[in-house]
Amino acid sequence: MPRQPLPLVTVATSRGDRDAIVTHELTRSFGDRQALAGIDLRAPAGSVLALLGPNGAGKTTTVRILSTLLRPDGGRATVAGHDVRTAPHAVRERIGLSGQYAAVDERLTARENLYLVARLHGMSRRTARDRVVDLLDRFTLTEAADRPSGGFSGGMRRRLDLAGALTTRPAVVFLDEPTTGLDPRGRADTWQAVQDLVADGTTVLLTTQYLEEADQLADSIAVIDHGRVIARGTASELKAAVGGERISLRAAAPGTVGAVAGVLAGVGPHRPEIDRRAGRVSVATDNGSTDLQHVLAALETAGLAVADVSLAPPTLDDAFLSLTGKPRRVPDSADPATPARPRRGRRGKGTHAWRR
Structure with a gap:
């Protein structure tokens, strides 16, 4: 809600x-x-x-x-x-x-x-x-x-x-x-x-x-x-309205990103976000340092190494997702008022509001 x-x-x-x-x-x-x-x-x-x-x-x-x-x-x-x-x-x-x-x-x-x-x-x-x-x-x-x-x-x-x-x-x-x-x-x-x-x-x-x-x-x-x-x-x-913090870590080996994400999936109700190109996984948490300790212990038990770890306040991204429940872009939806992209090589209607 x-x-x-x-x-x-x-x-x-x-x-x-x-x-x-x-x-x-x-x-x-x-x-x-x-x-x-x-x-x-x-x-x-x-x-x-x-x-x-x-x-x-x-x-x-x-x-x-x-x-x-x-x-x-x-x-x-x-x-x-x-x-x-x-x-x-x-x-x-x-x-x-x-x-x-x-x-x-x-x-x-x-x-x-x-x-x-x-x-x-x-x-x-x-x-x-x-x-x-x-x-x-x-x-x-x-x-x-x-x-x-x-x-x-x-x-x-x-x-x-x-x-x-x-x-x-x-x-x-x-x-x-x-x-x-x-x-x-x-x-x-x-x-x-x-x-x-x-x-x-x-x-x-x-x-x-x-x-x-x-x-x-x-x-x-x-x-x-x-x-x-x-x-x-x-x-x-x-x-501040989102509350909590965000655990973010980078897998030491690119091939272990999925396994690391699996460990973070057990932290609270939030789904981890994965950036495979950067090898980074992050998840929102309501318990901050306590959850971070549990994550590090679980990673050690699973034999998964990480290159760096951080615990930070929520971002505006977190607030956006919390409020709307959606990613920033929804490919199948468009604002009906959005004009079609002008074709190259043709004179289009200006948008500088100088018409009188």
Whole structure:
């Protein structure tokens, strides 16, 4: 059974306690499937709110409603002080959006893509040129600025898309899985960009499949499952709600990983997790050092050697699994609001919310 939701934590920011994002009983259905069943969210200005949940939980549907790309069936939502139903144009003027798939015109260079977005937002030619130079530098695209973006790697396309979302220095930015497909350097650069945004007072709503990303960036986290918020709080509070600790060990011989996992299977009610590539096995425990002693004794009796052992507090992964009972990705499920991946070589619909 899911644990009772934690109270939402209000984060003190440089802009005070004013809320940049508020939803109340937000609902949305697609045919006979209810994607959102009454979502309540609140994000103070100048903070990062992360949405976590298995695929199909309603994260992307929420983002698309808040960015005015979908209309809700019921409930209320305001972004930057404006209602998404009654004042969608005012909302669009104050937000940036980077969707799950990079929305760039592959026939244009990186510089031309950003200049186009800037001009569509009404910037003068000089202001647009200056802003483009700044964005190209911030996202490490200066050397590739005058190459057609169709030849860019996935990471470069993602950085270009994110740069486009920030063209107007929006008050609120929606990032839907912004680092999916990026290499470690690209993820680190994106994290730094998010931190810089918040330092400037921007509010960020982030959906992610990387729990360490939420742990690193989010001031508060909302866990969504079956279209409802089932828990909320800081990363530390969600971890504390799980309780217990985690025993982790690495088998000395790769061929003994299965046998080591069998020993850990006898510790409490939780199923061990196995990383065969790393030769590592871990399991959650409610009895900490006592269970660790029993495990080490059982391994010695079985003649199984381990290279290292650790006992650590629960991770955000543990909290996620405890709350949802599911892995982070559910391959057979998808959010109905998730757009199809754009085909290469064709102009797709942009997701920078500059339409008027």
